[in-house]
Amino acid sequence: MADVPLGELVTFTNGRSHPAEGTAYRTYGANGVIGASADSNAGPHSTIVGRVGSYCGAVHYSPEPCWVTDNAIIAAPKDGVNPRYVFYLLKRLGLNRYRIGSGQPLLTHGILNRLSTVRLTRAEQDSAASVLGALDDKAAVNDRIAACADELVRAKYATFAARPSIRIGELGDLVRSNVPAVEIGRDENYIALEHMPKRHMWLSTWTDASGVTSAKKRFASGDILFGKLRPYFHKAGLAFADGVASTDVLVVRPKNPAHRGWLLAALSSDAVIAHASALSDGTRMPRAKWPDIAAFAIPWPGDAQARAFDEFTAALAARVESAAAETRTLTALRDALLPRLIP
Numbered sequence: 347m348a349d350v351p352l353g354e355l356v357t358f359t360n361g362r363s364h365p366a367e368g369t370a371y372r373t374y375g376a377n378g379v380i381g382a383s384a385d386s387n388a389g390p391h392s393t394i395v396g397r398v399g400s401y402c403g404a405v406h407y408s409p410e411p412c413w414v415t416d417n418a419i420i421a422a423p424k425d426g427v428n429p430r431y432v433f434y435l436l437k438r439l440g441l442n443r444y445r446i447g448s449g450q451p452l453l454t455h456g457i458l459n460r461l462s463t464v465r466l467t468r469a470e471q472d473s474a475a476s477v478l479g480a481l482d483d484k485a486a487v488n489d490r491i492a493a494c495a496d497e498l499v500r501a502k503y504a505t506f507a508a509r510p511s512i513r514i515g516e517l518g519d520l521v522r523s524n525v526p527a528v529e530i531g532r533d534e535n536y537i538a539l540e541h542m543p544k545r546h547m548w549l550s551t552w553t554d555a556s557g558v559t560s561a562k563k564r565f566a567s568g569d570i571l572f573g574k575l576r577p578y579f580h581k582a583g584l585a586f587a588d589g590v591a592s593t594d595v596l597v598v599r600p601k602n603p604a605h606r607g608w609l610l611a612a613l614s615s616d617a618v619i620a621h622a623s624a625l626s627d628g629t630r631m632p633r634a635k636w637p638d639i640a641a642f643a644i645p646w647p648g649d650a651q652a653r654a655f656d657e658f659t660a661a662l663a664a665r666v667e668s669a670a671a672e673t674r675t676l677t678a679l680r681d682a683l684l685p686r687l688i689p
Contacts, residue, residue, distance in 0.1 A: 348464075348465050349462040349463065349464060349465065350462065350463060350464075350465040351459060351460060351461070351462055352435075352439075352458055352459060352460070352461040352462065352463055353458070353459030353460070354424070355423070355424055355427050355432065355435070355463070356393075356421050356422065356423060356424065356427070356432055356435075356436075356458075357421070357422045357423075357424055358395075358419050358420070358421055358455045358458050358459065359419065359420045359422070360397065360416055360418075360419055360420070360455075361374070361387065361388070361394075361397075361413075361414030361415045361416050361417070361418045361419065361420060362387055362413075362414075362415070362416055363415055363416045365383030365384070365385055365387075365413040365415070366383055366384040366385045367383070367384060368382065368383055368384025368385070369382045369384075370382070370383070370384055370385075370386075371383050371384070371385065371386045371410070371411055371412050371413050372408065372410070372412045372413070373412065373413045373414075373415065374388075374394045374406060374408065374412055374413070374414045374415065374418055375396075375401075375415050375417045375418060376396035376397060376398065376399050376400075376401035376402065376404060376415075376417040376418050377396060377401035377404050377406075378394075378404070378406045379406075380415070383413040385413060386411035386412055386413050387412075387413050387414055387420070388408065388411065388412050388413070388414045388420045388422075389411055389422065390408070390409060390410055390411050391407075391408075391409060391423070391429035391430065392407075392408050392412065392414070392420055392421065392422055392429075393405060393406070393407050393408075393420075393421040393422075393429075393432050393433040393436055394406045394407070394408060394412075394414050394418050394419070394420060394421070395418060395419040395420075395421055395436060395441060395453065395458075396417065396418055396419075396453070397416075397417055397418050397419045397452065397453050398417055398450060398451065398452050398453075399417060399450065399451065400451070402441075402442060402445045402451040402452060402453050403440070403441035403442030403443070403444070403445055403451075403453060404442070405433060405436045405437045405441065406433075407430065407433040407482075419453065419455070419458070421433075421436060421458075426468060427468075427471065428468065428471040428472050428475050430475040430478075430479050431466075431471035431472070431474060431475040431688075434474060434475060434478050434684060434687075434688055435463060435688055437684065438684050438685065438688045439461060439463065441453060441458070444457050444458075444461065445457075464688075464689050466688070473687070474687035474688050477683065477687060478680055478683060478684065478687065481676045481677075481679060481680040481683075482676075482680060484672075484673075484676055485672075485673040485676045485677060488669035488670065488672060488673045489673070491665065491666060491669045492546070492548050492550070492666045492669060492670070493546070495548070495662040495663070495665065495666050496545075496546055496547050496548065498662060499547065499607070499610075499611050499658075499659055499662060500611065500614075500615070502611075502655065502658065503608075503611035503612070503615065503645075503655075506645045506646075506647045506651070507645055508645070509645040509646055509647050509648075510645075510646050511643035511644060511645060511646055512643065512644060512645075512646035513640065513641055513642065513643055513644075514609070514612060514613070514618070514639055514640050514641075514642050514644060515639075515640030515641060516601075517600060517601060517602075517605050517608065517609045517612070518570070518598040518599060518600050518601060518609045518613075518640075519598070519599050519601060520596060520597070520598060520636045520640070521563070521564075521565065521569065521597035521598065521599050522563075523563060523564040523565075523597070524561055524562070524563055524564075524593075525561060525562055525563070525564050525590060526561050527558055527559055527560055527561060527562070530555050530558050530562060530590055531555065532554060532555060532556040533554055533555070533556075534554065534555040534588075534589055534590055535552045535553075535554070535555070535587050535588065535589030535590070536552055536553050536554060536555040536557075536558055536562070536589055536590055536591070537549060537551075537552045537565075537571060537585070537589055537590075537591045537592070537595065538553075538591070538592040538594075538595075539573050539575060539579075539581060539592060539594055539595065541553065542571065542573055542581040542582075542583060542595075543581070543583075544579055544580050544581060545580040545614070546583060547582065547583045547584060547610055547611075547614040548583055548584060548586070548663065548666045548667075548670070549571060549583040549584060549585050549586060550586055550666065550667065550670030550673075551670075552587065552589060555589075555590055558590070560593075561593065562590035562591060562592065562593060563590060563591045563592075563593060563595065563597050564588075564589075564590050564591075564597075565585055565588065565589060565590070565591050565597045566585070566588050566599070567585055567586060567587050567588050568584070568585065568599075568600075568603070568606060569584075569585045569597050569598065569599050570582065570583070570584055570585070570597075570598045570599075570600075570606075570609060570610050570613050571583060571584075571585055571591055571595050571596070571597060571598075572595065572596040572598060572613055572622075572634075572639070573594065573595055573596075574594060574595065574596050574622075574626075574633050574634040574635070574636075575594035575631060575632075575633050576626075576631065576632055576633075577619060577622040577623045577626055577632070577633075577634040578619065578623040578632075580614075580616075580619045582610075582613045582614040582618075582619070583610075583614060584606075584610050584663060586663075586667045586670065594633070596634070596636055596639075598613060603656075604649075604652070604653045604656050605652050605653075605656060606656055606659070606660075607652075607655050607656035607657075607658065607659030607660060608647075608652045608655050608656060608659075610659065611655070611659070612644040613639075615644070617642075617644070618639065618642060618644065621638070621639070621642045622634035622638065622639050622642075625638040
């Protein structure tokens with residue numbers, strides 16, 4: 347198979363800043379979706395490449411038209427090239443290793459255009475994209491299951507908004523299990539703020555602790571993690587596994603396991619996030635404090651209703667956890683097939 351410059355297969359253009367306000371299209375930055383806009387500047391089946399910063403070289407795919415900011419590059423297939431193949435090709439190339447600059451990493455069109463790859467026929471492109479895409483499509487279904495479960499819990503919690511109140515500290519305790527780096531196993535699960543999705547109450551992503559060099563907080567499966575650094579980023583969710591967390595994360599454990607679902611819904615609610623944000627200390631790096639969160643009053647449906655709510659939440663959490671485990675398997679299979687299908 348002959349090699350071909352990447353520029354013969356793909357057209358690269360920079361994104362643009364300041365999209366018009368709206369919700370019609372997703373907005374992509376260097377590391378994926380960051381919001382929505384009223385306009386689009388990239389067509390359907392575009393690949394988005396992180397152009398600058400710590401996510402330089404990250405690759406994402408948008409089946410729909412979207413807006414791409416100037417922190418990223420739009421990669422569009424040239425005539426005769428399978429659009430989704432372009433995404434997997436760029437993912438296969440590991441673009442981060444071609445970045446320039448140290449303080450502010452950067453990818454340029456010139457760098458990308460000069461990269462070479464094996465020329466595949468259109469039939470080979472279609473076949474590779476079909477197999478790899480089927481795995482990613484199933485993972486996307488699992489993501490939608492998690493998103494729906496999240497919204498169901500929030501909607502049910504909202505129906506109790508007018509009920510008598512209880513303070514969060516009456517339902518949960520702060521876990522102060524700090525552990526030095528030397529006592530953390532390399533294969534332990536590690537959750538940092540970047541592993542906690544915004545406004546999403548299921549924590550199904552983590553990494554191993556092999557790169558940990560400082561003290562962390564130990565947590566257990568079923569604990570609720572709350573991002574105290576810049577709490578307005580709305581990072582609060584249920585841990586599906588034991589592990590250690592960044593010290594920028596509060597670990598909260600329900601006093602009564604039967605109230606776990608209610609405590610989870612409360613801590614991830616807009617009202618609690620707004621309260622924590624309003625009372626956080628610091629200007630550039632504001633941090634929420636547990637006493638302020640613990641003192642906040644939330645709706646309380648009574649013990650019987652809270653237990654029923656927990657059963658409802660636990661069933662959804664189990665489904666989300668199962669879907670997340672399947673996604674990890676699918677992703678591992680995709681990554682193993684990628685170099686075989688796209689040499």
